[in-house]
Amino acid sequence: MAISQDAALLLTLSNLQTQLFKKVSGPLTAHGISFTEFIVLLHLNDSPARNMRRIDLAEKIGLTASGVTRLLNPMQKIGLVEKEESVRDARVSLIAITEAGTQLFNDAERTFNESAGHLLAPLNAKHHRAFSEIAGALLS
C-alpha cells in the first residue's frame, strides 16, 4: 500500500503553504505585524463599516473566538484596532480598524502585493485560472 494520489496532493499543498507562508511573513515583520495580523486588518479594512464582530472575524480567518481575543489584545494596545460596543446586542464587542491601523495596513498591503508578485512570478494566467477553479471546488 502507498499514499494515494489525493493524499499526495494534500501533502504537496501543505508543503506549498508552509514554504510560501514563511516567505511572505518575513517582509511583513518590517511593518511590525504577523501574517495573521495582516489578515485581520485586511478584513476590517474591507468591511463596509470598518468594524466586525469578533466571532465573524474568527470565522473568516480560521481561528477560534479565543484565539481572536488573544490576537487582538496586543493590536489594541498599539492602537491598530479599537473596541466598539454593539448598540443592538450587548454580548457583542465590535472591533474596528483605527486611522493608524489603516495607514499601517496600506503600507503592509503594498509590501504584501510585492512579495506575492515575486513569489508567484512563475505562474501564468492559465495557472491562476486553474487554481481558482480548484479552490472554488474545494472551499464550497
Add this chain to the structure above:
Amino acid sequence: MAISQDAALLLTLSNLQTQLFKKVSGPLTAHGISFTEFIVLLHLNDSPARNMRRIDLAEKIGLTASGVTRLLNPMQKIGLVEKEESVRDARVSLIAITEAGTQLFNDAERTFNESAGHLLAPLNAKHHRAFSEIAGALLS
C-alpha cells in the same frame, strides 16, 4: 489600492490549507497521532534505511531542529520511533520507525487516503494535473 491577484491567490491558498488541514487531522486522531506525526512516520517509512537524521526530517517537514526534538520525544515514549546512533558521525542521532510505528502508520495511511479521497472528490484529473504543475513551478 487593493490586494493584487497574486496576493489574493496566496490568501486563498492559506484558507484552503487551513480548512483541509482541519478536516484531515480529525480522522487521524482516532489513531492517536497528529498530522505532523503522520508526516514523520511517512518519511521514515519511505526512507530506504527506515531511519533519518533529525535535521533532514526537520527540513522535509518544514520544522526547526528544535521542533523535531520536541515532536519526537512523545513518539519515542510510546514506541513509534526509536533513537539510533550514527556510526559515522557522533553528532547525529538517527531516528528510526519501529515495528509498532510501522503498523500504526499503515492503519493511519489507510485513514488518510480515505479522507483525502473524500475531501478531494470534487477534483477531476485536469485539476490534479494543473495543481501539480503549479506546485512544481512554485516549489522549485
Add this chain to the structure above:
DNA sequence: GCTGAATAATTGATCACTCAATTATACCGC
C-alpha cells in the same frame, strides 16, 4: 595534529493557538 569554523542536537524562554469552563446577554415557547 591543532585551532577555528561549521554542523547536529538539545534546552530554556516565549509565542500563538486550542479546548473547556465561565460570564453575560439575547431569544423562543409557553
Add this chain to the structure above:
DNA sequence: GCGGTATAATTGAGTGATCAATTATTCAGC
C-alpha cells in the same frame, strides 16, 4: 414575563512550535 437554550466573549491550562544559547562533535587549513 419566565425558564431554558443558544450565542458572544473572555480566561486558565495546556500544546506545538519558534528563537537564542549551549554542548558536542566534525572538518578544513596550516
